[in-house]
Amino acid sequence: METLVAAAIHDAKNGLNALNTWLGEAHQQAPSPALDAAMEVSTRISAQLVELLAMYRADEGSLRLAIEDHHLMDFCSETVAEVIPPAGTSSRVTLALDPDHSPEVWAFDAYQVKLVLQDALRNALRHARTSVVLDVTGEPGGGVRFCVSDDGSGFPAPVLEGALSTMNSHSSGLGLRFARVIAAHHATPDGRHGRLELSNQNGACFALVLP
């Protein structure tokens, strides 16, 4: 079953990659906001498929992360650079990495964490009034905190209380579920695990804390 689900998801992803290439070509010939929007959608679906596969594996007990050291500055720059802002948003992402307060290198699964953060960034861009900030800081007890914050109206109360999506949104809550699973799968040999912390400050604040 694993192989069938995985193969089907890969197939679908390859199809989307091809679609993206065609959209890119069309964009080169005649750029248009409609093509930009189409590219954003296909990139998002592609990410959702990968998230779906990870969720499936987590359920089966076969999700294994690939933990390795990564330079946080390089990783965050790449993560931000690859985000295509959703149609109709004018906010931009600022990277706020303070070399004095954030660790230089951390060990985590760059592929999955990038998906988590890009999801959060897209979501923040949709809700921000003017700006979105990605920030990384060291945790006092050992750990690293990736924080995506915006200046929008904040998370609705049910989401802060643990709901995966609000009744009136059309979101399946996949993004949040995926983020929780990836956080929890980050572990250390002494038994610490990652977690997700959602809060409202000047707007919504999405924090992924990794051990």
Add this chain to the structure above:
Amino acid sequence: MDLSGKSGLLIDDIPEMRTTVRIQLADAGLERCDAARNIKEAIDRLTANRYDLIICDYNLGQGADGQQLLELVRRQQLLPMSTVFLMITGETGYEQVSTAAEYAPDDYLLKPFTSETLRTRLSRILDKKEALKRLYQHMGEKGDRSKALAMCDILIEEKSRYALDILRIKGDLLLAQKNPLAALALYESVLAQRATPWAEVGRARALAADGQTDAAKEHLARALTAYPNYLAAYDSLSKILEKTDKVAAQQLVEQALKVAPSTQRQRQLGSLALENKDFTRAEEAFRRTVEKDRTGFFKSHDDYAGLAKSYVEQGKTKEALATVSDMSQHFRKSPELTARQAAVESVVHIRSGNTAAAAAALERALAVSKQGGLDPTTALEVAQACFAAGKTDEAKNIIKAVAEDHHESEEVIAQARSVFAAAGMQAEGDLFLEATRKQMIKLNNDAVAMAKAGDLDTAISMLEEAANRLTNNCQVAVNAALAILMQVQKHGPTPERFARAQGYILQARRANPEHPRLAEVTGFYRKLAPAGTPIIEG
């Protein structure tokens, strides 16, 4: 860093992909780029040219992948440390690449990617290679480990941006230099800052090297619960278990294979299963190693020998003999091949009750073996066939010669131990091998003591006799060269003495370029050698 002056090699089996990536590389600024379609072409290119960048697709067709290629070219020293190796992969390959243990690419990139991402990644690795250039020059085959270690400290002192990469290299160097306690301290200091898999595994390796096996096992087991994809942890733990609990080792390798199916691990599984008498599993594992790789670049005699033995133990004589004769088609003719085929064939015939054919095959194996010069694995295969045929003395003589020649190699001694165990003589074998090892240590110690006491002539004749017989024994060759150099110091230099000393130093280096005492003897030689004496490079 600017890519325009660099040279690249792109390896991909799909023509459209080669075109696309080549355009992206040109967009990224890399103008000079050769292409290879498969493993063979890649190796030809790498043998003939030197590249700054290698961009390789994970999937290379014909059952071969980029990871195998990387391991092969690193082992064959075709890939200098300064060359960038970037692996391009789809999602499936990503799981294999991101977990690669010993031979990891410098970086990997998931398809699809933009020219900009490709440029950023390549120039980032080039920056790192440039920053570590002063360290890389002391590493590799002709390197000097003490100089490399000193350079690590200098670079860390200079607050290199790559301090962690340097610490990682330093830990490996300390372990290779058999300094587990210094390595342990290094890993502990990294782990005091944060948890990271390479330092976890490093700590366990240091503990194991220091003889703290149980602590090492405990740390690795815990590391695997947190990092279930980290192959280096499986490899380190299986190395420990292979010595203590082969059934547990087999189970662990099965788990590692689920993470990443590599030929190397299939082979390891096959031999463990064979030793555990799990013959159907052994057959399956060896069949995979034989069948998976249709390029033929990664096959080993061991795979066919293992497959034949797994067959015959299940009564499949015909398949076993076919496997043995198959070897002629897949490998170049060599004394090793002839001896291996004959030895395995003999075992197969014995198991199927054909004693006449077994005796004839063993004769052929022994004829090659008596000429000497076989690699230890093949020689031990002949010994195993001797045991099977009841020729215990011949078997022991062969094993003794191998053990004397390789008394410092844990790997060879473990193989020899397995041969005894397979013949049902485990306890006797352990005593025999330990006695042989002690004899070799005593020979070296006696000679050194004699030399120090002033009886240089006796010491030299003892050591030269041993060194001429045991051409793979690094320590004996080092001591022979040292004794001759002491004679030079005492009685004056002659060209003949220097030529002999140099001969043994080169012999020692061929036997084990990593031997901790090589630097000492080479330094001594250089100090004494007058102008005009042949210089030893390195």
